[in-house]
Amino acid sequence: MTSIKKILVANRGEIAIRIMRTCREMNIEAVAVFSEADRTSLHVRYAHEAHLIGKAPSNESYLNIEKIIEVAKYCKADAIHPGYGFLSENATFARRCKEEGIIFIGPSPEVIVQMGDKIMAREAMTKADVPVVPGTAESISDEKEVFEVIKDIELPIMIKAAAGGGGKGMRLVHKESEIESAVRAARSEALSSFGDDSVYIEKYITSPHHIEFQILADEHGNVIHLFERECSIQRRHQKMIEETPSPLMTPELREKMGQSAVEAAKAVNYTGAGTIEFLVDNNLNYYFLEMNTRLQVEHPITERVTGVDLVKQQIRIAEGQELEFKQKDLSQKGHSIECRIYAEDPDNNFMPSPGKIYKISEPLGLGVRTDGYVYEGYEIPIFYDPMISKLIVWGKTRDEAINRMRRALYEYKITGIKTSIKYLERIMGNAEFIKGDYDTHFIEDHQKELMDKSGHKDISDMVVIAAFIDYLQKISSSENSSKDFVTPQSRWKNIPYINHF
């Protein structure tokens, strides 16, 4: 058993800070790495140590395996935590860490290869009697093959990156005419996100629920699950809202799926924290979708209802310790919801909206947690993910959690860029969502209501007044001769905010 004293966090943004927080609680030193675009990022400032690893594009920095290993050796880190995305599911990286005697906080390279390659993962699951979605057993080489495949498993189909995850390199195809561009787009996205352009095909399940199970496995053969997360609220196959427990779940199904998740992990000798994603149809049939061999973005809701710090467990497992608890020790207390705050424009097809943050007011109060990394005056780089923070709430019941989330979203204000905050607030007020009656088509199906911003008073008069006062203030501060308007310093302060710009 090793004792980890120093961890290099091979990531950026909110997840880097999230990991470093636990490091601080465990008296472990945290090392940040950053690209040229991230010099001002908060994770650089939060860490004990920070090292530049390259240029802004991720393949020249956060995906540069040798550079990161070099820094880890230079600063004598015992372990590397990869976070999610970037190198978190890169077997070569895990292998290189091992070769250099650095602990990779995650499963073995062999397991990453097996589960990271969605095609091999499907094979392993089939062997372990975990149900899988019908689809191709191998990756496809060109569009022509797709036309062959759809003779067997009819449209609609999903084209997915074999190395994929997080909705990247994934395209839904309804019509034959869409196949060519979908394959090309999936390929190119897969190549830029994962450095591997192989894709495969899966039957598309209509009206699916995306429900995943969190598991923890130690090196001593103990595997437990920490219940489900309902992740069906998605746009562009990317999760937007997650909650636990799932409103669809029954105690029997939870028992069954939890058991399948544990079996799946055991089948591949999994170690560390992992997530088994399932698709569940309306008849409560479930299919293995993929396994994420890393920490998930939405892990905080599981932490909130179980009271378990998942990053701490990852570190303990990496040290070779046995799990501190057994399945029977765990239960879900209350209800937790997470909303992902994206820098994007919900009114304009969720187009990314990078830029400079002008002002932030973060929500506080009972049962509210935010995991973020941006601050006032921070310029969000164009090179990385548009997610800027996660808002997590807890309530005794689902209703209480929804009301609390609505309140927290009301408090959350970010200006200077466009964000999904108000859109999320409208979801919290949606009758179907409140009933818990939704699947992965929720956003598409409710687009009209969710875009509807009527019902708010027209306050353009107030905007006119604010702009007018601002104008008068500027005039009177530039020419003292103005008799029209008095700006008492005690009343209207000359605020330094302009200096941010």
Next chain:
Amino acid sequence: MAIEIKVGDRTAWVDLRGQDGNLLEIEVDGKIMKVDVMHTADGTFSILEGGHSYNIELVPHKKPKKYTAYSLYEEYDVEIIDAEARYLLDRGSGAFGSADKEISSPMPGKVVKVFVKEGDEVKNGQTAIVISAMKMESEYKVPVDGKVKKVNVKDGDTIEGNQVLIELE
């Protein structure tokens, strides 16, 4: 000092009628409103009108006299039209371009591919350029039938938000 302020599609005429500290009498489009305005130290305009509380934030643009205003639920483009701005507008050097003859991206990013070149005859809806930002690719289409006058960017260029990428005749 009365001026005009453009808020979204609305152009409002506004004047200060009276002031007692932070209590103001302001006329907006002929309507007189009594408001209590505080420009708080964190940069928000806190306005009380008839007991209702409003918080407005003004985020200045790079161009002077232009802002984005944020209320709780809405976002507005704001432009101050005072004597100077009007003079510039009348001379035709104002900020209003013929937006439908231009293709621009609202966000900063990188040019993945330009599909048109100068002199090309283009059709409404045809893909003109692909921009990538935050790992997302977006296609920009030609807004009207016409001819490409100028292409200001090439593949691989880094662009700013609202930069004019392609001009049409």
